[in-house]
Amino acid sequence: xxxxxxxxxxxxxxxxxxxxxxxxxxxxxxxxxxxxxxxxxxxxxxxxxxxxxxxxxxxxxxxxxxxxxxxxxxxxxxxxxxxxxxxxxxxxxxxxxxxxxxxxxxxxxxxxxxxxxxxxxxxxxxxxxxxxxxxxxxxxxxxxxxxxxxxxxxxxxxxxxxxxxxxxxxxxxxxxxxxxxxxxxxxxxxxxxxxxxxxxxxxxxxxxxxxxxxxxxxxxxxxxxxxxxxxxxxxxxxxxxxxxxxxxxxxxxxxxxxxxxxxxxxxxxxxxxxxxxxxxxxxxxxxxxxxxxxxxxxxxxxxxxxxxxxxxxxxxxxxxxxxxxxxxxxxxxxxxxxxxxxxxxxxxxxxxxxxxxxxxxxxxxxxxxxxxxxxxxxxxxxxxxxxxxxxxxxxxxxxxxxxxxxxxxxxxxxxxxxxxxxxxxxxxxxxxxxxxxxxxxxxxxxxxxxxxxxxxxxxxxxxxxxxxxxxxxxxxxxxxxxxxxxxxxxxxxxxxxxxxxxxxxxxxxxxxxxxxxxxxxxxxxxxxxxx
Amino acid sequence: xxxxxxxxxxxxxxxxxxxxxxxxxxxxxxxxxxxxxxxxxxxxxxxxxxxxxxxxxxxxxxxxxxxxxxxxxxxxxxxxxxxxxxxxxxxxxxxxxxxxxxxxxxxxxxxxxxxxxxxxxxxxxxxxxxxxxxxxxxxxxxxxxxxxxxxxxxxxxxxxxxxxxxxxxxxxxxxxxxxxxxxxxxxxxxxxxxxxxxxxxxxxxxxxxxxxxxxxxxxxxxxxxxxxxxxxxxxxxxxxxxxxxxxxxxxxxxxxxxxxxxxxxxxxxxxxxxxxxxxxxxxxxxxxxxxxxxxxxxxxxxxxxxxxxxxxxxxxxxxxxxxxxxxxxxxxxxxxxxxxxxxxxxxxxxxxxxxxxxxxxxxxxxxxxxxxxxxxxxxxxxxxx
Numbered sequence: 001x002x003x004x005x006x007x008x009x010x011x012x013x014x015x016x017x018x019x020x021x022x023x024x025x026x027x028x029x030x031x032x033x034x035x036x037x038x039x040x041x042x043x044x045x046x047x048x049x050x051x052x053x054x055x056x057x058x059x060x061x062x063x064x065x066x067x068x069x070x071x072x073x074x075x076x077x078x079x080x081x082x083x084x085x086x087x088x089x090x091x092x093x094x095x096x097x098x099x100x101x102x103x104x105x106x107x108x109x110x111x112x113x114x115x116x117x118x119x120x121x122x123x124x125x126x127x128x129x130x131x132x133x134x135x136x137x138x139x140x141x142x143x144x145x146x147x148x149x150x151x152x153x154x155x156x157x158x159x160x161x162x163x164x165x166x167x168x169x170x171x172x173x174x175x176x177x178x179x180x181x182x183x184x185x186x187x188x189x190x191x192x193x194x195x196x197x198x199x200x201x202x203x204x205x206x207x208x209x210x211x212x213x214x215x216x217x218x219x220x221x222x223x224x225x226x227x228x229x230x231x232x233x234x235x236x237x238x239x240x241x242x243x244x245x246x247x248x249x250x251x252x253x254x255x256x257x258x259x260x261x262x263x264x265x266x267x268x269x270x271x272x273x274x275x276x277x278x279x280x281x282x283x284x285x286x287x288x289x290x291x292x293x294x295x296x297x298x299x300x301x302x303x304x305x306x307x308x309x310x311x312x313x314x315x316x317x318x319x320x321x322x323x324x325x326x327x328x329x330x331x332x333x334x335x336x337x338x339x340x341x342x343x344x345x346x347x348x349x350x351x352x353x354x355x356x357x358x359x360x361x362x363x364x365x366x367x368x369x370x371x372x373x374x375x376x377x378x379x380x381x382x383x384x385x386x387x388x389x390x391x392x393x394x395x396x397x398x399x400x401x402x403x404x405x406x407x408x409x410x411x412x413x414x415x416x417x418x419x420x421x422x423x424x425x426x427x428x429x430x431x432x433x434x435x436x437x438x439x440x441x442x443x444x445x446x447x448x449x450x451x452x453x454x455x456x457x458x459x460x461x462x463x464x465x466x467x468x469x470x471x472x473x474x475x476x477x478x479x480x481x482x483x484x485x486x487x488x489x490x491x492x493x494x495x496x497x498x499x500x501x502x503x504x505x506x507x508x509x510x511x512x513x514x515x516x517x518x519x520x521x522x523x524x525x526x527x528x529x530x531x
Numbered sequence: 532x533x534x535x536x537x538x539x540x541x542x543x544x545x546x547x548x549x550x551x552x553x554x555x556x557x558x559x560x561x562x563x564x565x566x567x568x569x570x571x572x573x574x575x576x577x578x579x580x581x582x583x584x585x586x587x588x589x590x591x592x593x594x595x596x597x598x599x600x601x602x603x604x605x606x607x608x609x610x611x612x613x614x615x616x617x618x619x620x621x622x623x624x625x626x627x628x629x630x631x632x633x634x635x636x637x638x639x640x641x642x643x644x645x646x647x648x649x650x651x652x653x654x655x656x657x658x659x660x661x662x663x664x665x666x667x668x669x670x671x672x673x674x675x676x677x678x679x680x681x682x683x684x685x686x687x688x689x690x691x692x693x694x695x696x697x698x699x700x701x702x703x704x705x706x707x708x709x710x711x712x713x714x715x716x717x718x719x720x721x722x723x724x725x726x727x728x729x730x731x732x733x734x735x736x737x738x739x740x741x742x743x744x745x746x747x748x749x750x751x752x753x754x755x756x757x758x759x760x761x762x763x764x765x766x767x768x769x770x771x772x773x774x775x776x777x778x779x780x781x782x783x784x785x786x787x788x789x790x791x792x793x794x795x796x797x798x799x800x801x802x803x804x805x806x807x808x809x810x811x812x813x814x815x816x817x818x819x820x821x822x823x824x825x826x827x828x829x830x831x832x833x834x835x836x837x838x839x840x841x842x843x844x845x846x847x848x849x850x851x852x853x854x855x856x857x858x859x860x861x862x863x864x865x866x867x868x869x870x871x872x873x874x875x876x877x878x879x880x881x882x883x884x885x886x887x888x889x890x891x892x893x894x895x896x897x898x899x900x901x902x903x904x905x906x907x908x909x910x911x912x913x914x915x916x
Contacts (some may be wrong), residue, residue, distance in 0.1 A: 002886070027768065036850065043538045057563035061641055062641065062645075063641075064641075065637040065638050065640070065641040065642070066637075066638065067637075068597075069633075069634040069635075069637045069638055070599075070634070071601075072601070072630055072633055072634055073630050073634070075601050075604045075605060076604050076619055076626060076630060078608065078615075079604075079608065079615045079616050079618070079619030079620060080587065080620055080623055080626055080627070081620070083616040083617065083619070083620035083691055084616070084690050086608065086612055086615050086616035086619075087612055087616040087617075087633070087689055087690075087691070089612075090608050090609065090612025090613075090615060090616065090869065091609075091612060091869045091870050093608070093875075094605065094606075094607075094608030094609030094610070094612060094869070095609045095869075095873055095876060095877055095880075097604075097605040097608055097609065098602065098605035098606045098608065098609040098610075098877060098880075099604065099605075099609075099877075099880050099884075100597055101601045101602035101604075101605045101606070101886065102602055102605075102880060102884045102885065103880070103884050105598050105601060106598045106888045106892075107888075107891070109594040109595045109597065109598045110592075110594070110598070110888075110891060111891075111895070112594055113590075113591035113592050113594055113595060113899065114591070114895055114898065114899070116591065117590070117591040117899060117914070118591075118898060118899070119914070121898050121899065122898060128605070133891075161777070161870070163777040163779055164689075164777050164778050164779050164870070165687075165688055165689045165779065166612070166689070168869075168870040168872070168873070169870060169872050169873050169876070170872075172872065172876045175544070183567075211652075211675050237696065308832070319720035333687045334687075335780070336782070337782075341890055439840045449538070470695050471616075471623070471691075471693075472620065472690075472691060472692040473620065475625055477623055477624060479575045480627075481623070481624070481729075483625045484627070484631065485631075488631055488634065489831050492634075492638055495642065496640075499642060499645050502645075503645075
């Protein structure tokens, strides 16, 4: 298969974003857990809580730097690989990114230095404030990024300006309080909290299984299971909120998640398993649970959810209307300073469908004269592949329900003071918690896949197709950077995991355990070999 | 929103041009000394402890400094979208090299001290060297290219095509700018080491910084000579331009003119202050480094960085990114900004939050202030980088 610049740029964005999100959820969640643990330390004055903060803080630090490192790429690759996107929506999309740096990342990055190096230079309360500043900064950071991403899913508060050939803000308020962004923010940070909770829980259970660091492990489980249980409930409930918002704004995404080809009588059934066939545009096989889908997506028994085929029909109308807008835009463009007011009026009335005309450009040079076959092809090109959507979503949801169960079990045993019962009689439960550590990452990555792949072929829903958004680059240039990013990130990831495992094996300092063979010798300078 | 009408569009464009300068200078002045120290690291430290002294003068604060870079990227995206789109996609591979190098920095700082193995630590030291020196060099090369004009075209949809190549970025003039930028940050890093390190590391840093300051003086003079003699041509708007116009870079005429980058200085003598600061600052830093006036040295070095970057900005005004193959598509302050409303909203955010950032940053620096010497490292063997 011949890969185009668009394909490679998408692959590179997906790869760098998915790598970035290996580190981000743990940073988001662990920062809050650290601040919580330190709050307990400051309130009770018990040293064990300080040792907990320092130990989990060490792991936080190893993870944090890779979040920062991979985040650098994210800030710049919109311009590098998606130049036309940047030009087209920078007026709207750039602002949340800039404000993220100004209000959130500055705070997080400045105070993280104090978190690590300020223990002896600050009072207890000052240090606690620094830790909370890191946690708040991190979470605000997520808010602004999701406002930007939410706008790509549901571009409100902006309008196309034919003079500047781009979308411009009409209501900054609408961009900030975009309901999709708000739902995504809470869902995403909750996912981060679950990730951190299961991380702390799993490692603590490993210590219990190894009979090490019991005091710290039990307290960590207490915090992580309570926090994790609340977050797991929230991630599922607010994920449902995302589904509800998707039904209002991104019906195609919802229909492909459900592999729902035809509009069904309300309330629609939920497909537990299906074998979707893109060619025949139907499911070869499906197991359905009646009513459930309709209830989740519409919260009513009578509202219909449109199927893929109906949505394609509707987008054909938009394509025809978009062609009118496109034609008017060509006339405005030809002589921008002297335009017939009627042409401007025609454009203004149809401009919200302009993006749909771009769907035709791969099939014809002049959207206005497109044949019905071309319109049909363009409309069907706006349907993402169904089966990856369908299964990625189900893996994520299954993980979500498992997290509720797992954290509930530990919350119960921990708050009832019965963790020793698990240690002695039900060790398999501890083993399950250890093996569950990677699952939140899988769920997070699946979630992002559904959110982003499900928006295709749009880079901005209904406004600009991804294929029109790329930079003028050569295939070889993007291949070089793609290969180099994969190599660099993979090496760094391997180093990160190795250091993480080392730090976990070494464990917190609690006086119970003699120095493990991995511990660093104290007070010795290591001469550097001559270069 | 009518609120943004409070400040007219052309004034907002001017303010954002100044803020662009603030961000670039903020980045160069703060993260600049981190990059200088990183570049000097393999040379000022012979033993592991000596290197740790150098690293720990910046270890706790470099992360916040780097946010100037991130914020710069975000602010250019928000306030100057075409500049963000065209420069980063045009300089694609160069930008990739900068990112790859800068990605090494956070990791190197954090992971270096995780294992005592000398080859492990030595490897991360070179990662810090690359992560600091390569971006410092490439930023200068990029500025050199911007001064000469960049080969891009815009079609009527404002879709950009770039006709240059990676190797085409390296010309004698752009390399000179790259070396100037590197020397400037090394001078700044040397001044910082004098201020924050003690003992042999500070001495070596100051010695290297002195050499760098001499380079700054020479390279800045040669670069200025090349521009003022017309070896590097400037660009000039020849059509009427309304500063309050919609941001469309195709609505004007531009020509290439040998003396165009000198005209702002000729029109307003006060602008000579910028290059004067560049020279005087570097000279003051040189004297300070030789005579060990640490605080004054660092201040002079900051002023030099400020002066040199301002010189480029003032010379080019109102140009941001000239096009060498379609000059009329060049990006200027008047036609490459965001909309009136966005510039206003972003200004409000900046006025509220930038002072807060500066206040807590100053506080954090104060808390962590103090000379770092070998004793500090040995006493904090576990917690220091």
